Amino acid sequence: MPPRRFLAAALAVAVITTVAGTSTTAAAPPQPPVTTLNPISSSFADAFADPSIIQGRDGYWYAYATSDPLVANGPFGLMHMARTKDFSSWEYLGTVFNDTTKPAWAAPGSFFWAPDIRYFGGRYVMYFTVTDTLANPGGDPAIGVATAPTPAGPWTATDGPVVAPKPDGNGGYFGTIDPAMLTAADGKRYLYTGGFYGGISVTELSPDGLHSVGTPTQVTVGDRYEGSYVVYRDGWYYLMGSSMNCCAGPTTGYSVFAGRSRSPRGPFVDQDGASLNESRVGGTTVITQNGNKWIGPGHHAFITDAAGQDHIVYHAIDRGTPWLTDPFGINRRPMLIDxxxxxxGWPRTRAGLGPSDTPQPAPATGSAAGINSTDPAGGLRGATRQAGDSLGGPTASISGAATTRQSAPGGSLRVDADVRLGSSFTTVLGGSVVATVSATKVSIVAGGRTGSAPLPADFNRTGWNKLSVQVSGTTVTARLNDAGLGDVYAEAQLAVPGLKVRSAPVSWLGSAEVDNLTVRAVADPVRRLAAVPEAGKLLAGDEFDGNGLGAGWTWVRPDSKAVVADGKLSWPLQNTDLVGSGNNAGLLFHDTPAGDRWIAETKLHLDVGEGDIRNYQQAGMIAYLNDNDFARLGDVSIWRTRQTEFGRELVARADGATSYGGAAIGRPAPTMWMRLAYHRNAAGEHVYRAGTSVDGVNWTWGASWVLPAGVTPKLGLYAHGDQTGVNPPPVATFDYLRFYTSK
Structure with a gap:
């Protein structure tokens, strides 16, 4: 629609708004805020792993999880379903499949993992991992797909995988797991699949979403990411994936990282421009553990609430009760939200604070302006109540003009609805912001400016889609997509300096059927990262500027090959390790400062090449109680990748068996700086948070590990790793070890 016609539409609706405004009633008093407390699945399950979530046409939010038992000694089930109206209480709905309805092509005993829920084409579509197929029994994972008329089922699986098993050329199969679907602005549907073995790839789907077509594109390197999820925002596609081990009990360091691209096929790069698909792998932290009771947060989904606030839904492990069954059995992974x-331009959980363990504001549901979101006609003037269908319930039919009976708040405002569109449909906020979905595009007029985005040529306007119009500060966004899960058919965005939206009824012009209508003030955005540790006054350390080690050093298993010369400590990597039962590696410790808060820092040069396998050459800093209880931060070669790992080992079973896991952080480089920020928490436990830098100035702060109260751990350096194929071994060169006060 040309701008002149936009303005005419705006004027017409503004007149309606003015007339209606003379008889509007006062808004209903605000309701007490609803809060959530992690884990949000505790009322019906101890484990609800790999969650995905969607708002159904009936207004409920439906969550789905992998096939682990819900409680100790419970059945595995064939993926689980639950729902909520307001995120404060949940109802368990049973399993997605039973033995009769599960995919006929799955091998007996196959597991069903990681459901990904979507809505398009008038039905609910679920993608999921099948761990073993009848074609090659024994471990050939593939991706299945099922459809249902309602979000609670019944689910009908297709007669074959949507993404077939991928042979690795060595008699095995790559990890074709963890699907995530995206409808992109080019009108095509894409499926992201894969994990540590083989990396994540994106495959185009047929329009009905049930078949893969074309050639897959690999978007992440192997050995780093799984559990992908992709959202579109402000012109960027954000690929997020989980890293490290999901299921190492009390040493699980799972975390989520992101890269972005202008294309759904990538390449995806992080905030520093590092690729997710190269040996020295990149990734900007979305969520990682923070030292409270939650560890291993990951395998997530995104939702946007009625106030425009995004939330991450994920699983994590309570480090105090990590097992659903016996140690080294099933991990207890409940569902959390933050x-x-x-x-x-980057997604951060609670501005970088990570998982919460105190009450938090729940996602905003329901509507202001006198609207019942699931029966919207009663709150609208000029709309007709329709019976709707058995799934969605009553809807509002708009033909010509309609307006809310009550005024919407002024300032930042969001209008969100499921819609079935006529030939043209216009939404007006505050009498001055006009958003129109025409036959070919989504357009905005505000403050004398215009903006638009084209719709795909085959866009189906007669089916149910999600339409949101939002004013946040001086930015106006109009977005049309499948179901509000980060997908997009078209998003128009317009910056309007000085824009002020007054309190007025929301108005519409044109034709549409509307359901799940919400009108709400936009949540106040948080624009600054939470505070991170900062180094203050230098307390102690060693610059390695003498003829040997300075005062304050002690060894565990001395290594005579570690030499101080030319202002550096040079330490050839030992062909050994601390993990497991070996415990024969050398460790070099320095006295730590007095007090309950400080930062240790070192500068490390370690060249472990790129792209080849050097498991697990590494060097860095270590916080150490004993050989079976430590946390170490290192630059490490993990198969063909180079990563920065903050690992943890502890005794996990009464017979002395140990568990080891790690959290990734930052991007590695041949020369890098490392910090461990120490503090003692209220329980007397020793908390270490890892930070890394590639220039010594700009720091990336990541995961925290907690060591038990009592004896204060030692702090020092290590240089370990298998030397297979490398002679002489690489040399770790440390420029110094310093201790600072922590601001």
């Missing part, structure tokens, strides 16, 4: 803040 706020996502977009800071400098």
């Amino acid at each position: 706020r996502i803040d977009w800071i400098d």
Whole structure:
């Protein structure tokens, strides 16, 4: 629609708004805020792993999880379903499949993992992992797909995988797991699949979403990411994936990282421009553990609430009760939810604070302006109540003009609805912001400016889609997509300096059927990262500027090959390790400062090449109680990748068996700086948070590990790793070890 016709539409609706405004009633008093407390699945399950979530046409939010038992000694089930109206109480709905309805092509005993839920084409579509197929029994994972008329089922699986098993050329199969679907602005549907073995790839789907077509594109390197999820925001596609081990009990360091691209096929790069698909792998932290009771947060999904606030839904492990069954059995992975803040263009959980363990504001549901979101006609003037269908319930039919009976708040405002569109449909906020879905595009007019985005040529306007119009500060966004899960058919965005939206009824012009209508003030955005540790006054350390080690050093299993010369400590990597039962590696410790808070820092040069296998050459810093209880931060070769790992080992079973896991952080480089920020928490436990830098100035702060109260751990350096194929071994060169006060 040309701008002149936009303005005419705006004027017409503004007149309606003015007339209606003379008889509007006062808004209903605000309701007490609803809060959530992690884990949000505790009322019906101890484990609800790999969650995905969608708002159904009936207004409920439906969550789905992998096939682990819900409780100790419970059945595995064939993926689980639950729902909520407001995130404060949940109802368990049973399993997705039973033995009769599960995919006929799955091998007996196959597991069903990681459901990904979507809505398009008038039905609910679920993608999921099948761990073993009848074609090659024994471990050939593939991706299945099922459809249902309602979000609670019944689910009908297709007669074959949507993504077939992928042979690795060595008699095995790559990890074709963890699907995530995206409808992109080019009108095509894409499926992201894969994991540590083989990396994540994106495959185009047929329009009905049930078949893969074309050639897959690999978007992440192997050995780093799984559990992908992709959202579109402000012109960027954000690929997020989980890293490290999901299921190492009390040493699980799972975390989520992101890269972005202008294309759904990538390449995806992080905030520093590092690729997710190269040996020295990149990734900007979305969520990682923070030292409270939650560890291993990951395998997530995103939702946007009625106030425009994004939330991350994920699983994590309570480090105090990590097992659903016996140690080294099934991990207890309940479902959690937290706020996502977009800071400098990147998604951060609670502005970088990570998983919450105290009450938090629940996602906003329901509507202001006198509207019952699931029966919207009663709150609208000029709309007709329709019976709707058995799934969605009553709807509002708009033909010509309609307006809310009550005024919407002024300022930042969001209008969100499921819609079936006529030839043209216009939404007006505050009498001055006009958003129109025409036959070919989504357009905005505000403050004398215009913006638009084209719709795909085959866009189906007669089916149910999600339409949101939002004013946040001086930015106006109009977005049309499948179901509000980060997908997009078209998003128009317009910056209008000085824009002020007054309190007025929301108005519509044109034709549409509307359901799940919400009108709400936009959540206040958080734009600054939470505070991170900062180094203050230098307390102690060693610059390695003498003829040997300075005062304060002690060894565990001395290594005579570690030499101080030319202002550096040079230490050839030992062909050994601390993990497991070996415990024969050398460790070099320095006295730590007095007090309950400080930062240790070292500068490390370690060249372990790129792209080849050097498991697990590494060097860095270590916080150490004994050979079976430590946390170490290192630059490490993990198969063909180079990563920065903050690992943890502890005794996990009464017979002395140990568990080891790690959290990734930052991007490695041949020369890098490392920090461990130490503090003692209220329980007397020793908390270490890892930070890394590639220039010594700009720091990336990541995961925290907690060591038990009592004896204060030692702090020092290590240089370990298998030397297979490398002679002489690489040399770790440390420029110094310093201790600072922590601001």
